[in-house]
Amino acid sequence: FLLKPEWDKGNANVFLSAMGQAFFSLSLGMGCLCTYASYFKKDTNLTKTAFSVSIIDTFVAILAGLIIFPAAFSVGIQPDAGPSLIFITLPNVFQQAFSGVPLLAYIFSVMFYILLAVAALTSTISMHEVVTAYLHEEFYLSRKRAASFVTGGCIFLGILCSLSLGVGKGYTIFGLNLFDLFDFVTAKIMLPLGGLCISIFTGWYLNKxxxxxxxxxxxxxxVTFYKLLIFILKFIAPIAITLIFIKELGFLKL
Structure with a gap:
């Protein structure tokens, strides 16, 4: 399923969707990379660092695919099942793998969800730092106070999003519950739009x-590719990101 691609289905929609996923996977357009890069030492090789991040991200994605797809098919769940892959598929896998020793299945399930919580927390911190650094530097708040504001806001919005999957699922905006609305706005609008603005700003406005x-x-x-990089930032990237933007909004059918 993963290692034998159906090339005849590789149309423009597939590549545009893949590029949209790359925005989310690499945290492009949300300020994470810019914020963390601002803490680098002056002698840090940005080109080498960016290349390393891309390679590691790709490796982890392939490794995850080699684990998740067999697990999903082994319990009869399609790989596009969404969040149920985590909360239904993997517990079933643990139960089947340790069917003779239920205690081990319970232990491995608990360990998995603890690690999942840690992974979610580390991802949250990377996005948390973007807003915290902004409040700290632009409004001269102490880091502790800025972090407290951001944490409080995230907890408040997180509670609302969680409730929208339960007792609040009957309340919708544009046909979407609050969780799906936040997912749509952030992943399909804010990420491509942020990437587009960064590309245009760096390519056309920022002093070369x-x-x-x-x-x-x-x-x-x-740096032998400097002129090529500027050309991409000025012309290719904005056009490609615009196509992704329109595609993610559902206005482009190829």
């Missing part, structure tokens, strides 16, 4: 001397 200094570490590194 600043871009050159950041990429070449103030001229100490040889």
């Amino acid at each position: 001397k600043i871009v050159w200094k950041e990429i070449s570490n103030n001229g100490t590194l040889k």
Whole structure:
């Protein structure tokens, strides 16, 4: 299913969807990479770091696919089942794997969800830092106070989103419950729009001397693809991101 792709189905929609997923997977367009990069030392090689992040992200995605797809099919659930893959498929897998020892199935299930919670927390911290750093630097709040504001806001919105999957599922906006609405707005609108603005800002507005200094570490590194990078940021990236944006909104059918 994973290693034998059906090339005849590889149309423009597939590639646009894949690029949209790449935005989410690599945290593009949401300020995470910019915020963390601002804490790098001046001699950090941004090109090498970006390349490493892309390679590791791809490796982890393939590894996850090799685990999740067999697990899903083994219990008769389709891989596009959404959140149920985590909350239904994997517990069934643990029960089947340790059918003779129910206690082990329980232990491994608990361990898995603890690790899942840790993974979710680390991802949350990366996005939490973006807003915290903004409040700290722009409004001169202490980091503790800024983090408290962001945490409180996230908890409040998180509770509302959770309730929308239970007692509040009857309340909808544009036909979507609050959880689905937040998912739609962030993944399909804010991410591509943020990436588009960053691309246009860097390619057309930002002083090219600043871009050159950041990429070449103030001229100490040889950057042979600099002109190509600027060309991509100016022309190719905005067009590609716009196509993703329109596709994710459902206005583009290819």
